Amino acid sequence: MRLLLLNPNTSDALTAYMVAAARAVAAPGTEIVPATAPRGLPYIATRAEVTLAGGIVLEMLAEHAAGMDGVIIAAFGDPGLPAARELLPIPVVGMAEAAMLTACMLGRRFAIVTFSPVLVPWFEDCVAYNGLADRFAGCCTEGSGFTAIDRVQDEKEQLMIELAERAVADLGADVVVFAGAPLAGLAARVRDRIPVPVVDGAAASVKQAETLVALRPRKPIAGSFRAPAAKPMRGIDAKLAALFGNS
Numbered sequence: 001m002r003l004l005l006l007n008p009n010t011s012d013a014l015t016a017y018m019v020a021a022a023r024a025v026a027a028p029g030t031e032i033v034p035a036t037a038p039r040g041l042p043y044i045a046t047r048a049e050v051t052l053a054g055g056i057v058l059e060m061l062a063e064h065a066a067g068m069d070g071v072i073i074a075a076f077g078d079p080g081l082p083a084a085r086e087l088l089p090i091p092v093v094g095m096a097e098a099a100m101l102t103a104c105m106l107g108r109r110f111a112i113v114t115f116s117p118v119l120v121p122w123f124e125d126c127v128a129y130n131g132l133a134d135r136f137a138g139c140c141t142e143g144s145g146f147t148a149i150d151r152v153q154d155e156k157e158q159l160m161i162e163l164a165e166r167a168v169a170d171l172g173a174d175v176v177v178f179a180g181a182p183l184a185g186l187a188a189r190v191r192d193r194i195p196v197p198v199v200d201g202a203a204a205s206v207k208q209a210e211t212l213v214a215l216r217p218r219k220p221i222a223g224s225f226r227a228p229a230a231k232p233m234r235g236i237d238a239k240l241a242a243l244f245g246n247s
Contacts, residue, residue: 013150054080091212107174111167152182
């Protein structure tokens with residue numbers, strides 16, 4: 001099984017964090033194939049940035065999805081996920097969706113713990129899109145900055161633990177989701193220091209993707225995720241146009 005782990009951020013360090021977390025839980029025989037965005041932003045944090053990243057995701061899929069059994073969109077908030085599901089004949093998993101759905105299998109209500117308040121509106125939109133508002137306890141974060149995106153884990157490890165404890169005590173969370181690519185792998189390191197299950201998005205994505213690939217779902221020809229009808233395009237790269245059914 002070959003899974004494309006597509007990082008729509010431009011940071012190779014974040015890709016490395018997520019690949020390590022993914023490979024730590026992948027089944028024997030599952031190959032994690034990483035791809036980092038060649039252009040865009042070092043990390044995605046706002047609605048405007050996620051919209052920009054969605055187009056880059058489709059370009060990356062056109063370049064890298066051939067020969068894959070499944071795709072993981074490795075950014076919490078899942079830029080481009082609905083569009084990718086329309087276009088591709090293989091399962092596509094979003095890191096946020098996988099983490100939240102996994103959390104719902106471990107408890108009644110989950111909380112999102114993250115490293116920056118700027119991320120919260122986007123993450124709340126993602127909860128609503130996935131229809132999980134009734135299962136969502138809320139977000140826990142705080143406003144201090146960080147020196148570099150690839151040092152967030154080391155700088156904020158203790159803070160993430162404290163925020164997780166706050167989510168349990170103040171929000172009534174049964175499960176905590178560590179949200180954001182810079183936190184990939186942290187859950188495994190601190191799980192025994194948090195009183196409820198803690199979900200890592202990269203790890204959850206791999207296991208959800210493996211399950212979907214094994215189930216061999218058909219590509220829908222009806223419903224809201226059927227492939228769109230081809231139409232004329234102007235100025236679009238040939239590989240990307242081919243995703244839309246244009247030769």
